[in-house]
Each structure stands twice: as structure tokens, then as C-alpha cells.
Amino acid sequence: MRIAIAAIGRMKKGPESELVARYLDRARAGGKPLALTGFDVLESTESRASSAAARKDEEMRTLKSALPDGVVVTLDEHGKSLGSMALTRELSRWRDDGRPAVSFVIGGADGLHPDLIAESDLTLSFSPLTWPHQMVRIMLAEQLYRATTILSGHPYHRE
Template sequence: MRIAVSAVGRMKDGPERTLAARYLDRAVAQGRGIGLTGFAVTEMAESRASSAGARKGEEARALLAALPEKAVVIALDERGRSLASEDFAERIGQWRDMGRSDLVVIIGGADGLDETVRERADLVLSFSPMTWPHQMVRIMVAEQLYRATTILSGHPYHRGD
């Protein structure tokens, strides 16, 4: 299963980008033996429309148009469902075992995600009801994808109960 992150906005060079890349590089290395590949990041341009609704709509069209056919979609949204890392990893493993070829984690822009993205998602996931800076969300996604690979492969990085 190829895994990708599709994010609205560009993350500037700096320590946050470096940390996110480090976790994704680790996920690539750990994922090889368990059928998880890719871990690519695609950055979409932020919309310049005049209203929040129009911006979300334009961004949604771009995000959805870039999805591989029949991809599993995880949309990050503060109104989504919270999952423990083990449950997140288990879901990824189940989709992989079902033969799903692509999984895309979507991170919206400053205005959030349009309803069409949430409706298309197989899972609407929340890291917290709090609002997080885009850079932190990218790092948390990368780390949780790496953690999922370690859980699925039995690596000791994840030491949950």
C-alpha cells in the first residue's frame, strides 16, 4: 500500500520541515518489510478566493482531483474521531490487508476542509479539538505514520500498554 500526505499550503524550510521529513524517512525504512511504501508529501496551493467557503471549495476540488482512484482517505479535522495510535495502526493494517493500493492523509488549509472532503473520507480523524499550527499537524501526521509502521512490525519504538 502506497501512503501519501496531501496538504494545502507549503511548509517552509526549517526545523519543522526537517522533523516531518525525518519521521517519513523512518516510515519508509520501517514500512518496506510490511507492505507500506511511498510516504510522499504533495503540497497544494492555498486558494486566493475572497471568502472562506470559496477557498475551502477550491482547495477541496484540488485535493479530491489529485486522489488516486479508490484511495483510502483519512481527512484531518478537529471535529473528527480520536483514535489511539494502536487503533490507527490497526486500521491501516486492515486496509492494507484488504488489498487497498493507496492511502492518502489530507490536511486542509487555514480555513479547514470543505464538507465534500469529509464526505469522501473513509476516516475523519482528529488529533484534538484544539486548533494546531499547520507545521505541527504535518509533524504529528508523519510521526503517527511512522509509529503505525512500528506497531504493525512489532518494533519497540511504540511502547504503549
């Protein structure tokens, strides 16, 4: 099953993008024997529309056109809070159900369009706090790596 992170905005070179790359490289290596592949980041440019509603609409269309067929997980502070083990169980279930891909979707500065959230298979929250997009990518990349270690029995994750 292919794993993708679809995000509005591009990360600049620096320690944040290096950390995302490091976790995703680890996830790729650990995911191969688990039938988890890709761990790609699909970046789309931010909309320049004049209103927040118009920006969300344009960004939703851009994101939807980039997503592979499969499970869509939107990230939003109002979403469901899952622990690492629960997220890993979801990934494992989707893989075992033969789902071709899981896309984790991170919105722009205005957030995600409500229609995209409503259409998603799961809306995930890392906290009720609002996080910078760079931090969300880092946390998501780490959780994806953590999921591969949990599934493989590696001692990285501790309960």
C-alpha cells in the same frame, strides 16, 4: 499500499520540515517490509479566492485531483480520536484488504470543505484543539512512523 499526505500550503525550510522529513524517511524504511510504500507529501497552494467558502471549494477540487485512488482520511478537529494502536489496526486492515493507497488530507487555514469530509472514509482528529498545519504534519508523520514500528514489533511504541 501507498501512503500519502495531501496538504494545502507549503512548508518552509526549517526545523518543522526537517522533522517531517525525518519521520517520513523512517516510515519509508520501516514500511518496505510491511508492504507500506510512498509516504509522500503532496502539497497544493492555498486558494486566493475572496471568501472562505470559495477557498474551501477550490482547495477541495485541488486536493481531490491530487489524491491517488484508495482510502481518504481527512484531518479535522471534529473527527474521530484514535489511539496509535487503533490507527495502526486501520492501516493494517486497509493494506490487508488490498486497498491501493491511503491519503491523509490536511486542509488550508479555513479547514476542509464539508463535502470532502463527508466523502472521506475516516475523519481523524488529533485533538479538539486547532493546530497549526506544520504541527499537524509533524504529528501525522510521527504517527505513520509509529505505525510501522508497531506492525514490525519494534519497541519504539510503548503502551
